[in-house]
Amino acid sequence: MTETVWLSVAPQRSELVSFYKRDKPAEPAPVGSHYTMIQLGGGHLDPKVLPQRAVDVEDRRKKFGHLFTVNGYFCVTERAAAVLRQFDLGSGGLYPLEMVRHDGVTPVDGFFWALNFGAKKNALAMEDSRSVDGPNWRGNCTPELWVKDDDFAVTRAALEGADIWGDERVEEGFFVSPRLGQALHKAGLAKAFHLMRCRIV
Secondary structure, eight states: OTTOOEEEOGGGOGGGBOOOEESSOSSOHHHHHHHHHHHHTTOOOOGGGSOSEEEOTTOOOOOOOSEEEETTEEEEEHHHHHHHTTSOOTTOEEEEEEEEOTTSSSBOSSOEEEEEOOOEEOOBOGGGOSSEEOOOTTSOBEEOTTOOTTOSEEOGGGGSSOSEEEETTBSSOEEEOHHHHHHHHHTTOTTTTTEEEOEEO
16 A cells, blocks of 8 residues: 555535535635635635635535535544644645634534645646546546546655645545555545545556
């Protein structure tokens, strides 16, 4: 596993939706949608636009995974954060997120964090990849919904720099390094992060 780069297709998975809504959005809805589109591809955001407090507005009391979304922004539980903070997040980081029940007061048990990506790489080997939707008019792509292990290929440039990143040519999905991928597997979090093995070419 030491030379395995992983693609996360979590941005394409509807089960990440927590049904918690951020309290007092920092920006109008169209602007917020633009920011969440940036996050879909592992893009960096100004920490001020990340959710700081989220309410179970529909009172669904849904149990969410260790990687989940609030209004389209990626968030993690303390269990996942404990793994992530051991690695190089580039200029990104983890920011405190208060989660409360439908009454707007009762806290959800545990600690939660909004995830901000902090690095972009140009390591996708699109011509050697399978299950790729693209290139589009920008020369970029997204993983097909049926993508599986070893469909995506990356160059050895993926092994340099931050341990979690977006690729300049992938508009939905982010990547994790061999060592972070190994740690997520060891912690039982690979499924929560929807990791797909990549080939290095």
